[in-house]
Amino acid sequence: MKENNNDVLPNNPTLDDVARYAKVSSATVSRFINNPAVVSERSKIKIEEAIRILNYVPHAAARALASNKSRMIGVIVPSLEDALFGGFLERFQNMISTEGYTTIVASSSFDKNKEHAQINEMVSHNVDALLLVGLSRDNSIYSLLNKKNIPYVITWVVDDRGEHPCAGFSNEVAAAKIADYLMDLGHTKFGMILGDSKSNDRAYGRLLGVRHALSRRQLSLPDELIIERPLGVEYGQEAFRILMSRSDRPTAIICGSDPFAYGAFFESKMLGISIPEDVSITGFDDTWLARHLTPPLTTLRTPQPQMAKLAAQYLVSRLRGNEVEPPPILDVELIVRGTCASPS
Structure with missing residues (x-):
């Protein structure tokens, strides 16, 4: 679809404007915004170009109200001060974004009480799912998430008791x-x-x-x-x-x-x-x-790339309503370089 310079573009474009430009129904645009996977590739291309031309930004509250979903996944990591979690977060976000989700990220600073408050805050803002690091937290948190039917996955660990889904290693x-x-x-x-x-x-x-x-x-x-x-x-x-x-x-x-x-x-x-x-x-x-x-x-x-991939796949599958097995346990590779030798 080519932009027509004679067209008068609306200052505050609506979903219906996008539908008219893309020559699809408003329902198709709505489905694209809320669940891109269910829209044909041909319609996707037309809608994406209409959104670009119109500078259309979906209203988050309206989307959440219409779909009962925020399209947001909460992520809480222990620290953002070093590079450890940065690469992992980028890979995770890239994967879930292809399914129409975005991330809300918080750092707990290795503080259990702070993390508890952050989880409650994210739940109050209707996140669709949560990614957490480690298993060291009060069981009441898991009870809350299960009660509200919010899928979650734990990373950087494995759960030997099999009570919680983990994308991690021993x-x-x-x-x-x-x-x-x-x-x-x-x-x-x-x-x-x-x-x-x-x-x-x-x-x-x-x-x-x-x-x-x-x-x-x-x-x-x-x-x-x-x-x-x-x-x-x-x-x-x-x-x-x-x-x-x-x-x-x-x-x-x-x-x-x-x-x-x-x-x-x-x-x-x-x-x-x-x-x-x-x-x-x-x-x-x-x-x-x-x-x-x-x-x-x-x-x-x-195995940060694998953890990010498995965590994203697990949560997206759960959010689609699928019953899925927890991710497999991953291996950690010993990288031998130059700081070790036999003792003198």
């Missing part, structure tokens, strides 16, 4: 993988830097995985060599200083997240400690900086 298995790798290099003295294992189930799973891996080879991880801190490079620096000041200091430090490993790496330069000659360091997540350090960081690559 933090315990992943952490055990990197502990096994370090023990195969000959390490027997370990330290660990991680988040709060009491409130963060991902951190707890990673701690459990390391301890179980060590115990299978008759080794242990003493409490005094476990440093729990808020997520951040500066906290990794602090924790590294503490660990390396011990009289019987570790030869390998397992970090529960890449920012902790970055902090340990930077602090080692300040202290004149050589990596990996004096101490081996590992990360978790394989964020963008890991491969650019000198030496580059050995870490675990979490």
